[in-house]
Amino acid sequence: MRRPQLDIQLKTPEQIEKMRAAGLVVAAALQRMREAVAPGVSTADLDAIAESVIRGAGAVPSFKGYHGFPASICSSVNEQVVHAIPAPDQVLREGDLISIDCGAVLDGWHGDAAITVGVGAVDPALLRMAEVAEDAMWAGIAAAARGAANGRGRLTDISHAVEKAVRKGGRYGIVDGYGGHGIGTEMHQDPHVLNHGRPGRGPRLVPGIALAIEPMITMGSPRTVELADGWTVATRDGSVAAHVEHSMALLEDGVWVLTAPDGGRARLGDLVTGRQPAGSPAL
Numbered sequence: 001m002r003r004p005q006l007d008i009q010l011k012t013p014e015q016i017e018k019m020r021a022a023g024l025v026v027a028a029a030l031q032r033m034r035e036a037v038a039p040g041v042s043t044a045d046l047d048a049i050a051e052s053v054i055r056g057a058g059a060v061p062s063f064k065g066y067h068g069f070p071a072s073i074c075s076s077v078n079e080q081v082v083h084a085i086p087a088p089d090q091v092l093r094e095g096d097l098i099s100i101d102c103g104a105v106l107d108g109w110h111g112d113a114a115i116t117v118g119v120g121a122v123d124p125a126l127l128r129m130a131e132v133a134e135d136a137m138w139a140g141i142a143a144a145a146r147g148a149a150n151g152r153g154r155l156t157d158i159s160h161a162v163e164k165a166v167r168k169g170g171r172y173g174i175v176d177g178y179g180g181h182g183i184g185t186e187m188h189q190d191p192h193v194l195n196h197g198r199p200g201r202g203p204r205l206v207p208g209i210a211l212a213i214e215p216m217i218t219m220g221s222p223r224t225v226e227l228a229d230g231w232t233v234a235t236r237d238g239s240v241a242a243h244v245e246h247s248m249a250l251l252e253d254g255v256w257v258l259t260a261p262d263g264g265r266a267r268l269g270d271l272v273t274g275r276q277p278a279g280s281p282a283l
Contacts, residue, residue: 010208023258062103132169155202173222
């Protein structure tokens with residue numbers, strides 16, 4: 001079933017269960033890469049880990065071949081914001097900050113998530129920026145859950161909550177032109193989810209909507225430039241960036257963070273659907 005105008009795909013609870021299975025594959029791949037991040041490791045090494053985990057679970061990397069993208073992850077280091085292509089000669093160094101974006105499709109349904117990880121000893125200010133981005137992502141997810149529960153939620157409530165959390169966290173640039181999106185039988189679907197804006201606008205937040213929420217913030221200007229490879233987006237001023245993401249779905253009794261091993265329980269508590277058992281073990 002699809003909503004008119006924006007062509008928003010509404011999922012049944014059974015379809016959301018399938019998305020959860022894809023989300024857990026993504027979560028497992030990201031955890032393995034998080035553990036592998038260290039000085040001397042190349043972004044191609046991380047890509048190989050992701051592909052192994054995803055295919056080992058019977059899934060397929062969503063990114064590989066998507067509009068010609070050549071890898072299973074996006075591995076954006078320091079001033080790179082999103083969409084950087086892994087390479088054997090991009091070797092991580094002490095003090096780097098890397099954002100790893102990963103997607104998988106299982107049984108026709110997609111999962112998509114991203115983490116930002118420090119390499120060795122990292123400037124605490126950079127780690128703080130990554131923490132602010134993560135807090136903002138969870139604020140956006142919580143806003144979606146509350147809006148669906150009270151029946152008054154609109155899409156830009158998420159955008160406003162993300163922006164408010166970033167502004168509360170410090171003086172960071174919020175990257176414009178890139179943001180979250182609908183997700184389901186395709187990796188990118190309507191609607192686009194901005195990381196800033198006034199609340200109370202856009203489509204209603206109703207059960208069956210599945211979205212990827214993904215703040216991208218910088219230590220400096222929010223302006224970006226696309227590099228010559230046609231994929232990598234970097235900050236125009238060279239400032240370091242952070243990018244985090246979770247896929248989530250709204251059900252009648254709450255939200256399910258499909259790419260979080262605990263379904264979002266630790267951060268969202270009772271806002272999480274009963275379909276995610278309390279106390280579910282982490283990966």
